[in-house]
Every structure is written in structure tokens, then in C-alpha cells.
Amino acid sequence: MGKPLDAPLGTNTLSVRDNRTGKTYSIPIVDNSISATDFKALSAPRAPSEREENETEKGLRVADKGFLNTAVLRSEITFIDGDAGVLRYRGYPIEQLALHSNHLETAYLLIYGSLPTKSQFQLWHDEIMHHSVIHADAEQFFRSFRYDAHPMAILTSALSYLGSYYSEANPSLQGQNLFTKGDKTSLATMDKQIIRLIGKATTLAAMAYRVRQGREFVTPPTGLSYAGSFLYQMDHLGQENYVPNPVLEKALDVLFLLHADHEMNASSTSVLQVGSSLVDPYSAVAAGCASLYGPLHGGANEAVIRMLISIGKPENVPAFLEAVKKREKVLSGFGHRVYKTSDPRSFIVRKTADEVFKITGKDELLETAMALHDAAMKDNYFISRKLAPNVDFWSGLIYRAMGFPNDFFPVLFAVPRVVGWLAHWRQMMLQTGGVKIWRPRQIYVGAGKRDYVPLEDRVAVEEPKKTPSVVEHSGISKRTTLASFKGQTRAKL
Ligand code: ACO
Secondary structure (H helix, E strand, C coil), X not given: CCCXXXXXXXXXXXXXXXXXXXXXXXXXXXXXXXXXXXXHHCCCCCCCXXXXXXXXXXXXXXXXXXXXXXXXXXXXXXXXXXXXXXXXXXXXXXXXXXXXXXXXHHHHHHHHCCCCCHHHHHHHHHHHHHCCCCCCCHHHHHHCCCCCCCXXXXXXXXXXXXXXXXXXXXHHHHCCCCCCCCCHHHHHHHHHHHHHHHHHHHHHHHHHHHHHHCCCCXXXXXXXXXXXXXXXHHHCCCCCCCCCCHHHHHHHXXXXXXXXXXXXXXXXXXXXHHHCCCCCHHHHHHHHHHHHHCCCCCCHHHHXXXXXXXXXXXXXXXXXXXXXXXXXXXXXXXXXXXXCCCCHHHHHHHHHHHXXXXXXXXXXXXXXXXXXXXXXXXXXXXXXXXXXXXXXXXXHHHHHHCCCCHHHHHHHHHHXXXXXXXXXXXXXXXXXXXXXXXXXXXCCCCCCCCCCCCHHHCCCCCCHXXXXXXXXXXXXXXHHHHCEECCEECCCC
């Protein structure tokens, strides 16, 4: 970096002229990317009028609010071509995997890079199912939540709680290179946590489900598939030889596989961000779960159903779309940061929905969903912005047809996504050159240096966003407000 412009045409370099100084720099292009740190060499003297906080003399910064065009690492896991609607796990098209593979086989593929042989798969499957059992103490933890707690709040907390059982897997206790050494012992420790997390994800999720139903918890069964075991753990009420419906079991497995990974989405990025401090994987995965909870991410499948319920019937679709275009309403389940055409998963979900509806009956919201989909796909507002249905547009309808409560839908996304989170976490722990803590920069636009003002000299700042809001006191009854305290009545506490 910082070399004069001498690179001939056709070389993998970018020539940049800094017009502040007249200097020209040649920046290497590797895999069609430039390194943001190379731009640090582009420094210039600070103009007298310029803020010192710009740190101009320390080199140019690269701004990318929302990571719109920043590659944070090199990855071998998942490839998306958002313009062509292509999604591949480790090179295999998602359509082929959905047709021929299953969630746990795909999990092996995502985490270790190749499809397992028969014996490798058997061992992997058995290990995961063996590690699905949770310590009996965990029951108290789940029972401590209120009956109406959102299951994602329970699951996020439970993932973090789970880590407290495994001190041998905690770099804070065992040494910070616990997972980065790459030797046999370190790999075995890492893989054991991966197996535990995948194995127990269904158990934690099922417990979050049952606690809200007021049901006793169920020990994970033997002899069922991953999805089958999950259904059993949620639904078994003591019946003899209870077996989940195979069509629903298969549909759930396909949905799990489709949701297993999606490269640098918000939740995987959260896992890596948190994991980059070398914290234990349970804490990192809990952070991913929290990120997934949001309505712009995994919470969208729940939001779609609430939206469809609010629209009510197909006749109301045009008015709803007009409100969306005026930005008064949100069309959940449409649009994607990467896909600028239909999300390829949405076609498979649609097909899976038909299989499920054959046995559950069609969901009453399906017609409204179809009308909304068809109208949006023909509307210039959505066409010009390349907004098409994402996976969440249809998945909620299947979950609903299967009888899951709305707020459980993001859990059904989080359970399989544990696989993707761990694939990325493992890759980062073993990456060449070690783990670098994710510590982005900022562009400071706040106040320049100023001196502390004594209390009596201050002028009140009263703009709404710059002072604390007046908050309502919930839980204060009329009786409390009318009571007296130390002889004094208070109209409002
Ligand atoms: N409805 C209406 N307009 C939309 C929508 C939508 N669902 N999504 C994007 N737009 C509009 C934006 O208003 C913007 O318009 P403008 O250029 O006139 O201002 C334009 O399309 C570009 O949208 P951005 O918000 O810049 O796109 P971004 O990549 O930042 O956001 C996101 C992507 C968050 C997914 C967005 O499309 C959205 O909010 N969708 C609804 C929520 C949803 O379905 N999330 C699930 C995502 S998939 C997943 O997590 C599995």
C-alpha cells in the first residue's frame, strides 16, 4: 500500500488517487475484495477547519452502516447469489439437499464440510440424540418463567444457562486458547459442545413449549429422528407407543434443513461477534438467538401471521398494500438484504406447505396470503425495489397448520439455526491466523472536547430525545395512589 500508481492494466489492483494530497495508491484486490485496512495508509494533513475527531492524519476510515458491502471473513460454508436466487451449502444446491438429505446429515455437511458416510452419519446421529438429555435441575430454571413468557426469551436464556453446566468448555476458566489450538484435545472439546448444543436445542425448545402449557417435561425419547424426537418432547402426554405423524415429522425436518444456515445473516454475525471475544460457545449461541428474535430477522415468520390476521380477508389486500406503500404498515415476509429475486427456500417451503395442508387441512389465512403475494408481485412498488417473498412468508402458515402458537415460530427457526451458528463459530475458531476480536470503528460526530460545567451554571437541555422520558408507573393501583405515606397523600406515585 501507499505505492505510486504503476500497476499496469489487467492486474488485480485498485488505483486510488487521494485528491487531498495528490498521492496515488495501489491496493491489492484478492478474491474480488479490497482490504479496508489498506485504506489506513491514505492519510492527509487535517485542514484547520476540520474536527480533530475525524482523525484525518491517522488514515482513511471505511464507513458501512449496516454492513451493506463489508465482508467480515473468508468462509467455505454457504454461498448465496441473491440476484439469481441461488443458495448452496458447501457447494450443494439447497433444492438437492431438501430433496435427498435430512437435517442432521446437512448439519454434518455444514459443520465439517463433506457429506458423511453411512457409518459417520450413524455415529453423528447417535451422539446428538445421546446428548439431548438435560440435567434435572434445569426444570426449576424453566419453571421460573412466567406462564406468558415469550418462548424466545426462554430459549435465549436457556442457551446461556446451559453453558453454566460445562466449566470444562469455558475459556474463561480453562484458558483462552481452549477452542483455537486445533489439536486433537481442543477439537474434541469443541465438537462435544457442538454435539451438546445441537442435541439439547430441541430439548430446551420443547421445555420452553411445555412450561407454557403447564405440562410436565418429557425425557427425550430413543429411536426417533431429530425432528420426531422434538415433536414427541412437545406433544407426548403419556400415551403408550406415541409416534409423531410422519408427514409432519418430515415437513419439520425439511424446514429445519432449509433454516440451518444462511451465511452472514444478523444472528450468525452476532454469534461471531460475541464469539470473537473467545467466550464459551453457549454464550455466543445465546447471543445469536437474541439476534434472531427480532422482527426483521427470525421474528418475521411470527410477524407474517399477525399481519395476515390483521388483513383478515383477500378483499382487504389492496388497502393494506397501499398502506405499506405509504409506509404506514410493514409487509412482513417480503424483501431480503441479499435476495433480489424470490428466496429459493420459499419455493420449497411452499411445496412443503401443500404436503402439510393435505393432512392438516388448509389454513384459513392461506387465501389472504396468496392474494397478498400475487398482488405484491404485480405491483410496481415491490417490483422496482426487487422485493419478493422470503422464507418467512410461507413458513408461518405451515407452523400454524401444524398447531404451533404464533410466538413459537421463531423458536422453530432458532433450533435448526444452531447448526449454522456453530458451523461459523467452529470455522472462525480454526481460521488461519487465529481469531481477531471483532471491534469495528465509528465515525465520531459528537461534541468536541468541553469542560465540566458546575451545577449552578448549567442550562437545561429539554429536547425529547435528549432527556429521559416521563415514565408511567405500572402496577400502581388507585388504592396505592390514594394511600398516605408518612402522613402525606400523593396523587401520583
Ligand atoms: N415492505 C415494504 N417495503 C420494503 C420492504 C417490505 N417488506 N422491505 C424493504 N422495503 C423497501 C424499503 O422501504 C426501501 O425502500 P426505499 O428505497 O424507497 O426507502 C427498499 O425496499 C430497500 O429496503 P431496505 O430496508 O434498504 O433493505 P434492507 O436490506 O436494509 O432490509 C429487510 C432487508 C430487513 C429483510 C427488509 O426487506 C424488511 O424489513 N423485510 C420485512 C421483514 C422480513 O420479512 N424479515 C425477514 C428477513 S429473511 C430472514 O431473516 C429469514
